[in-house]
Amino acid sequence: MKILSAEQLSEADKISIEKQGITSEKLMERAATLVFNEIHKRLQGAPIPVKIFCGIGNNGGDGLVVARHLIQHGYHVTVYVVNYSDKRSDDFLSNYERLKEVTNDWPKLIKKENDFPDIDTGDFLIDAIFGIGLNRPIEGWVAKLVKHMNDSQAFTLSVDMPSGLFSDKVPGEKAAIIEADYTLSFQAPKLVFFLPETMDYVGDLQIIDIGLDREFLAGLSTKTYLINKDSVLPLYKQRKKNSHKGDYGHVLIAGGSYGKMGSVLLTATAALRTGSGLCSLYIPKCGYEIIQTGLPEAMVLTDPENDMVSDYPEDFDADVVCFGMGAGTDKKSVQALKKLLETSDSPVVIDADGLNILSANMELLGLLPENSVLTPHPGELKRLIGEWKDDFHKLEMVKAFSKKHKVVVVIKGAHTFTINREEIFINNSGNPGMATAGSGDVLSGVITSLIGQSYEPVVAAVLGVFLHGLSGDISSRELGYEGVMAGDIAANIGRAVKDLFSREMKDQEN
Numbered sequence: 196m197k198i199l200s201a202e203q204l205s206e207a208d209k210i211s212i213e214k215q216g217i218t219s220e221k222l223m224e225r226a227a228t229l230v231f232n233e234i235h236k237r238l239q240g241a242p243i244p245v246k247i248f249c250g251i252g253n254n255g256g257d258g259l260v261v262a263r264h265l266i267q268h269g270y271h272v273t274v275y276v277v278n279y280s281d282k283r284s285d286d287f288l289s290n291y292e293r294l295k296e297v298t299n300d301w302p303k304l305i306k307k308e309n310d311f312p313d314i315d316t317g318d319f320l321i322d323a324i325f326g327i328g329l330n331r332p333i334e335g336w337v338a339k340l341v342k343h344m345n346d347s348q349a350f351t352l353s354v355d356m357p358s359g360l361f362s363d364k365v366p367g368e369k370a371a372i373i374e375a376d377y378t379l380s381f382q383a384p385k386l387v388f389f390l391p392e393t394m395d396y397v398g399d400l401q402i403i404d405i406g407l408d409r410e411f412l413a414g415l416s417t418k419t420y421l422i423n424k425d426s427v428l429p430l431y432k433q434r435k436k437n438s439h440k441g442d443y444g445h446v447l448i449a450g451g452s453y454g455k456m457g458s459v460l461l462t463a464t465a466a467l468r469t470g471s472g473l474c475s476l477y478i479p480k481c482g483y484e485i486i487q488t489g490l491p492e493a494m495v496l497t498d499p500e501n502d503m504v505s506d507y508p509e510d511f512d513a514d515v516v517c518f519g520m521g522a523g524t525d526k527k528s529v530q531a532l533k534k535l536l537e538t539s540d541s542p543v544v545i546d547a548d549g550l551n552i553l554s555a556n557m558e559l560l561g562l563l564p565e566n567s568v569l570t571p572h573p574g575e576l577k578r579l580i581g582e583w584k585d586d587f588h589k590l591e592m593v594k595a596f597s598k599k600h601k602v603v604v605v606i607k608g609a610h611t612f613t614i615n616r617e618e619i620f621i622n623n624s625g626n627p628g629m630a631t632a633g634s635g636d637v638l639s640g641v642i643t644s645l646i647g648q649s650y651e652p653v654v655a656a657v658l659g660v661f662l663h664g665l666s667g668d669i670s671s672r673e674l675g676y677e678g679v680m681a682g683d684i685a686a687n688i689g690r691a692v693k694d695l696f697s698r699e700m701k702d703q704e705n
């Protein structure tokens with residue numbers, strides 16, 4: 196699914212109005228009626244106080260349309276106009292007039308702090324103050340109103356965007372922003388909804404298709420995508436009936452150290468669960484029995500060292516190598532990674548201590564085979580590329596890094612971002628149950644396995660991250676967030692693949 200900028204969305208508005216021969220007021224009516232429908236579906240006529248805060252632009256206009264429909268359906272509605280200026284938009288004004296059709300209660304104007312209404316925790320708030328038109332931070336009494344709404348702890352639904360969020364930049368640290376419980380956003384997701392610094396304001400997100408011109412939307416170019424089931428289904432390669440283990444890749448996983456053999460065990464398990472034909476591990480001697488007992492399906496080669504890897508078997512014929520989990524950063528392990536990079540010309544996957552070794556020995560970056568995949572969490576990323584000012588700056592820095600070193604970078608997090616040169620793929624599967632030791636090791640195994648099965652590295656990363664998250668979702672459904680362990684995520688990868696094809700789940704998602 197494409198992620199669009201505010202400019203692209205405004206342009207899509209204009210074109211759709213022209214091509215569909217409708218007025219902007221009609222488009223507002225259509226969009227806001229869909230918002231009303233969603234609210235009505237959930238509230239089912241409940242007699243709770245609904246307080247709608249409308250700005251004076253088109254986001255406020257949406258709020259007025261929603262208000263009209265709610266009043267018509269018998270809800271207990273109070274409409275507030277957040278009167279921060281006198282420049283009301285045309286469609287706001289016409290919908291302000293149209294409220295007369297359904298009520299004699301004129302909206303209450305808020306012009307200063309004294310006008311703020313009391314808000315009870317049990318109220319249902321609709322935030323239609325600002326949408327994609329916000330062009331500077333909210334200030335003065337409007338900022339205090341935002342705080343008043345947030346402090347109330349009342350359930351808050353934002354129309355299009357939580358007011359105070361910009362679609363294309365991170366607000367300042369002390370900015371006033373509505374903390375929505377639910378956001379109903381028009382037509383396309385916005386990048387800020389997924390960034391670590393701003394995603395908490397959004398609450399649960401639902402994108403509403405307001406029927407903008409399909410042809411125009413299809414032609415819009417973007418380099419940023421939200422990845423859901425529909426995006427990954429076409430990437431998946433069906434197995435051939437007439438095939439054998441040699442067709443599904445031989446992966447080699449190198450790493451582990453004394454006390455940290457579980458990490459490579461998890462990676463190798465995940466690789467086999469993702470369908471690798473053959474899986475070998477290159478580990479220190481101390482791990483031999485652990486792996487042979489823990490994963491009889493895997494083959495094991497040992498390093499001359501007992502406690503860490505210090506070397507690399509250069510004549511070993513693997514389709515893809517993954518290096519780093521549990522490896523430590525000893526000088527000897529630096530040599531091991533160096534030798535791997537010097538001998539390999541096909542893409543490798545580097546995770547965990549492999550990344551820490553790269554950060555401390557930047558000259559090794561030049562040895563990375565083209566299209567290698569690096570899978571840092573934010574801490575590892577900082578060591579690798581340095582500090583960023585905010586999440587947008589981080590994305591620019593990672594794009595530059597990806598271009599310079601010709602690698603794919605997977606920034607792990609609640610929404611994992613896969614960055615390939617200019618392109619950004621934002622993952623939309625997964626849950627907080629996956630915040631548990633070793634789940635990153637599992638992800639490396641999944642991605643490595645897919646590369647071994649001949650997926651392009653960037654495709655392996657995007658599909659692998661999605662499957663890993665989906666497997667986490669299946670695991671949490673069964674075990675609860677707290678109960679999920681990394682091994683469960685590895686164990687459920689096959690179910691995640693099956694789940695990709697289940698229609699029922701797909702329908703629930705949208």
Ligand SMILES: NC(=O)C1=CN([C@@H]2O[C@H](COP(=O)(O)OP(=O)(O)OC[C@H]3O[C@@H](n4cnc5c(N)ncnc54)[C@H](O)[C@@H]3O)[C@@H](O)[C@H]2O)[C@@H](O)CC1
Binds near residue numbers: 226253280327
């Ligand atoms: N296709 C779509 O996306 C549609 C969008 N519509 C709505 O239109 C909204 C955009 O409307 P507008 O462009 O009128 O903008 P907003 O309603 O988001 O903002 C209102 C105006 O306030 C001013 N402003 C910005 N920041 C301010 C600040 N900090 N303090 C005071 N004033 C400030 C700006 O001049 C802006 O035009 C969308 O978010 C959506 O809710 C719908 O009505 C119809 C379809």
Ligand SMILES: Nc1ncnc2c1ncn2[C@@H]1O[C@H](COP(=O)(O)OP(=O)(O)O)[C@@H](O)[C@H]1O
Binds near residue numbers: 608609624636
């Ligand atoms: N709140 C969350 N929601 C979704 N996915 C998460 C969440 N927290 C962690 N994850 C996923 O779990 C994995 C954690 O990886 P990492 O930080 O490397 O952990 P470890 O080093 O213990 O393996 C990543 O793939 C990340 O995207």
Ligand SMILES: [K+]
Binds near residue numbers: 356
């Ligand atoms: K809003």
